[in-house]
Amino acid sequence: MGGKQRDKDDEAYGKPVKYDPSFRGPIKNRSCTDVICCVLFLLFILGYIVVGIVAWLYGDPRQVLYPRNSTGAYCGMGENKDKPYLLYFNIFSCILSTNIISVAENGLQCPTPQMVITSLQQELCPSFLLPSAPALGRCFPWTNVTLPELPGITNDTTIAQGISGLIESLNARDISVKIFEDFAHSWYWILVALGVALVLSLLFIFLLRLVAGPLVLVLILGVLGVLAYGIYYCWEEYRVLRDKGASISQLGFTTNLSAYQSVQETWLAALIVLAVLEAILLLVLIFLRQRIRIAIALLKEASKAVGQMMSTMFYPLVTFVLLLICIAYWAMTALYLATSGQPQYVLWASNISSPGCEKVSINTSCNPMDQPVNSSCPGLMCVFQGYSSKGLVQRSLFNLQIYGVLGLFWTLNWVLALGQCVLAGAFASFYWAFHKPQDIPTFPLISAFIRTLRYHTGSLAFGALILTLVQIARVILEYIDHKLRGVQNPVARCIMCCFKCCLWCLEKFIKFLNRNAYIMIAIYGKNFCVSAKNAFTLLMRNIVRVVVLDKVTDLLLFFGKLLVVGGVGVLSFFFFSGRIQGLGRDFKSPHLNYYWLPIMTSIVGAYVIASGFFSVFGMCVDTLFLCFLEDLERNNGSLDRPYYMSKSLLKILGKKNEAPPDNKKRKK
Numbered sequence: 001m002g003g004k005q006r007d008k009d010d011e012a013y014g015k016p017v018k019y020d021p022s023f024r025g026p027i028k029n030r031s032c033t034d035v036i037c038c039v040l041f042l043l044f045i046l047g048y049i050v051v052g053i054v055a056w057l058y059g060d061p062r063q064v065l066y067p068r069n070s071t072g073a074y075c076g077m078g079e080n081k082d083k084p085y086l087l088y089f090n091i092f093s094c095i096l097s098t099n100i101i102s103v104a105e106n107g108l109q110c111p112t113p114q115m116v117i118t119s120l121q122q123e124l125c126p127s128f129l130l131p132s133a134p135a136l137g138r139c140f141p142w143t144n145v146t147l148p149e150l151p152g153i154t155n156d157t158t159i160a161q162g163i164s165g166l167i168e169s170l171n172a173r174d175i176s177v178k179i180f181e182d183f184a185h186s187w188y189w190i191l192v193a194l195g196v197a198l199v200l201s202l203l204f205i206f207l208l209r210l211v212a213g214p215l216v217l218v219l220i221l222g223v224l225g226v227l228a229y230g231i232y233y234c235w236e237e238y239r240v241l242r243d244k245g246a247s248i249s250q251l252g253f254t255t256n257l258s259a260y261q262s263v264q265e266t267w268l269a270a271l272i273v274l275a276v277l278e279a280i281l282l283l284v285l286i287f288l289r290q291r292i293r294i295a296i297a298l299l300k301e302a303s304k305a306v307g308q309m310m311s312t313m314f315y316p317l318v319t320f321v322l323l324l325i326c327i328a329y330w331a332m333t334a335l336y337l338a339t340s341g342q343p344q345y346v347l348w349a350s351n352i353s354s355p356g357c358e359k360v361s362i363n364t365s366c367n368p369m370d371q372p373v374n375s376s377c378p379g380l381m382c383v384f385q386g387y388s389s390k391g392l393v394q395r396s397l398f399n400l401q402i403y404g405v406l407g408l409f410w411t412l413n414w415v416l417a418l419g420q421c422v423l424a425g426a427f428a429s430f431y432w433a434f435h436k437p438q439d440i441p442t443f444p445l446i447s448a449f450i451r452t453l454r455y456h457t458g459s460l461a462f463g464a465l466i467l468t469l470v471q472i473a474r475v476i477l478e479y480i481d482h483k484l485r486g487v488q489n490p491v492a493r494c495i496m497c498c499f500k501c502c503l504w505c506l507e508k509f510i511k512f513l514n515r516n517a518y519i520m521i522a523i524y525g526k527n528f529c530v531s532a533k534n535a536f537t538l539l540m541r542n543i544v545r546v547v548v549l550d551k552v553t554d555l556l557l558f559f560g561k562l563l564v565v566g567g568v569g570v571l572s573f574f575f576f577s578g579r580i581q582g583l584g585r586d587f588k589s590p591h592l593n594y595y596w597l598p599i600m601t602s603i604v605g606a607y608v609i610a611s612g613f614f615s616v617f618g619m620c621v622d623t624l625f626l627c628f629l630e631d632l633e634r635n636n637g638s639l640d641r642p643y644y645m646s647k648s649l650l651k652i653l654g655k656k657n658e659a660p661p662d663n664k665k666r667k668k
Contacts, residue, residue, distance in 0.1 A: 024432060216296055432627065
């Protein structure tokens with residue numbers, strides 16, 4: 001019966017890999033894969049470059065980076081290079097008017113004449129002046145200034161509050177200066193903290209070969225202990241509420257979720273859930289201890305592989321630089337596209353019902369150089385409205401932005417896929433080296449990088465495109481959910497939540513499938529679809545081992561990140577807050593305006609460093625695991641078909657390689 005069941009499983013998930021006497025690790029004689037996808041990807045990149053050129057030719061980021069006066073002249077540029085600040089003739093128009101243009105799209109614009117400050121001896125001057133301070137290149141009044149009595153404007157607290165709100169929302173100069181000063185005083189200590197994070201990450205990975213077993217055991221026992229304490233706490237809460245007679249029948253249905261903490265059924269349900277989890281974990285330890293030992297042995301082997309190829313630990317720097325280039329190119333392209341088109345000006349009046357304004361056509365185009373437009377209409381002026389939408393580029397602006405977003409996602413996913421495939425090729429060459437380290441190829445990382453770019457750009461683009469389409473669908477769904485959130489009924493909200501959950505699960509599955517497909521591509525050099533199928537069937541034939549290894553690795557790497565980030569965060573807190581004394585003058589913490597700023601920078605940097613190193617280690621574990629599964633199916637330990645796995649794995653599995661005849665004679 002057992003043999004028949006195994007045969008059925010083989011038919012469902014493919015047959016085991018057959019022995020190939022010519023196979024000695026990543027295949028060197030390979031051909032280009034997914035050529036059509038490669039051509040499409042290169043054409044898309046070419047179009048992406050054309051979009052960038054068009055944006056550069058027609059866009060003008062000065063429109064959002066520098067303020068402009070009513071005549072359209074930029075402050076702080078050209079003839080006004082020594083006049084960087086913009087003055088509003090009537091600042092109250094900015095506060096009281098509802099026709100303020102979006103800062104993000106068109107810059108801060110107010111329906112009042114604006115001018116570049118030179119001096120008070122101007123031919124055209126504002127009717128009043130207030131003591132002011134610069135913010136974002138514009139002059140805003142002080143919050144404690146005494147407001148003058150002006151026609152049509154009430155001198156009350158509303159205007160004062162409006163000025164205060166305007167300054168609070170825009171005047172980031174003092175804060176930015178303080179932040180810059182803090183970074184200037186603490187940057188070298190931040191680098192020290194990041195260096196500590198780097199050392200801790202490397203030490204954690206290298207020490208796994210020595211303490212992986214005890215560490216995994218301690219972590220599992222810790223999880224068991226946390227669950228046991230949770231069971232005890234839930235029981236105590238349940239017992240107290242049971243004695244009080246607090247029941248859910250007395251509470252009834254309510255949307256206040258915190259109210260359910262005061263009923264006994266809530267704690268009883270939590271107790272049952274924790275008890276079930278505790279029982280499952282105990283059963284896993286009892287019945288899957290052999291597979292846990294295999295997972296620990298693979299973690300040790302991965303630590304050895306990383307130690308033999310130290311260059312792989314710094315490959316995330318290459319990925320980081322490429323990702324930074326992709327993001328910077330998209331950001332600049334989007335900025336230039338958003339600022340394409342000529343500025344448009346329209347007529348505006350503060351009080352259209354005033355005498356003399358009846359014949360004036362408000363919101364018609366005008367030329368700011370021709371002010372005043374109509375002296376009979378008080379307050380009539382020519383103000384900035386937006387940028388022209390005429391022309392081919394402006395009419396296609398939305399489509400070009402969509403093209404740019406698609407290019408951003410596709411290039412980012414391709415760069416990540418490149419890193420995974422390159423690392424997989426390097427680590428696979430380690431596993432399939434029979435005599436380690438003698439048989440490990442010279443410069444395995446560089447060889448894998450060149451091999452991947454030369455033969456498998458199309459396969460990486462194929463996998464990245466599938467993932468990109470799912471991510472774009474998630475973004476669209478999130479946008480629709482955000483727009484319709486105020487008008488949704490509970491049923492529609494539930495349906496939307498289900499769709500979002502399904503797409504999230506689909507994205508996770510595609511990432512998992514792509515990751516293993518890239519490993520098979522790196523080893524065998526086949527196209528994406530064949531590699532994905534082979535990887536999936538191989539994993540399904542060993543699904544229990546996959547789950548155990550995945551969870552053990554996740555638990556271990558989570559603890560590693562917690563150790564690195566937590567250690568750096570605690571050290572940074574005690575140092576930058578001045579709680580560490582007696583280190584001498586050279587090691588004294590700097591005086592800071594915001595001591596939490598370098599602390600948060602150190603924590604974020606430590607997390608990025610730890611994630612980069614542990615991502616390499618995780619890729620190493622996944623690659624060695626697939627190679628291990630293939631090794632079990634491909635070989636049998638005979639002289640012609642020896643196992644390539646380590647002696648510790650052979651010992652755990654109860655297998656061994658036959659010794660050559662010469663070695664047998666020596667033993668006798």
